[in-house]
Amino acid sequence: MEQTLSIIKPDAVAKNVVGKILSRFEDAGLRIAATRKMQLSQADAEAFYAVHAERPFFKDLVEFMISGPVVVTVLEGDNAMAKNRDLMGATNPKEAEAGTIRADFAESIDANAVHGSDSVENATNEINFFFAQKEIC
Numbered sequence: 001m002e003q004t005l006s007i008i009k010p011d012a013v014a015k016n017v018v019g020k021i022l023s024r025f026e027d028a029g030l031r032i033a034a035t036r037k038m039q040l041s042q043a044d045a046e047a048f049y050a051v052h053a054e055r056p057f058f059k060d061l062v063e064f065m066i067s068g069p070v071v072v073t074v075l076e077g078d079n080a081m082a083k084n085r086d087l088m089g090a091t092n093p094k095e096a097e098a099g100t101i102r103a104d105f106a107e108s109i110d111a112n113a114v115h116g117s118d119s120v121e122n123a124t125n126e127i128n129f130f131f132a133q134k135e136i137c
Contacts, residue, residue: 003033003074003136004081005126007115010068013037017105018071021114024087024101025075034074034136040066048129057110064110072130081123084116 008021022032040048045065052058075084089100093112096103106113117123127136 001076002078002080002120002123003076003127004084004117004120004123005115005130006073006075006084006117008071008073009111009113009115010064010070011107011111012105012113013069013071015105017113021101021105022071022073025073025084028083028087030075030077030080030083032073033076034131035071036073036130036135037069037071039069042066048126060110074127074131074136081117081120085118088114088116 006025008018012018012021018037022035025032042062045062046053049058049061049065052061077083087101089096089102091102091112092109093102093106096106101114102112117126
């Protein structure tokens with residue numbers, strides 16, 4: 001059973017669409033194995049997105065991710081990572097297919113509603129960043 005991480009970002013939490021997004025995961029056959037609403041600290045956001053530290057958008061990304069609460073979720077199921085990425089849609093919501101999370105709930109390439117792991121290896125690292133194994137059921 002493959003696992004992946006999803007983060008519902010501050011813009012989507014502020015719009016009060018968390019339940020709608022979580023329902024899309026379940027409707028697509030993914031199981032919610034763990035979920036938590038939390039406020040990221042600057043140190044947490046910098047550590048989580050460290051892979052992007054040298055990119056020009058890093059500072060703005062960190063500021064956005066600490067601007068409000070997020071909902072982090074471990075999703076599990078067959079091909080969970082690919083399924084989640086299909087549900088999210090393109091990073092730029094203007095390019096996302098109709099019916100995807102980003103097409104329906106995102107404002108811009110920066111405020112794009114959700115994060116999803118981009119590989120099985122990164123999913124493992126991202127899940128371990130937010131959850132202890134005993135919290136995942």
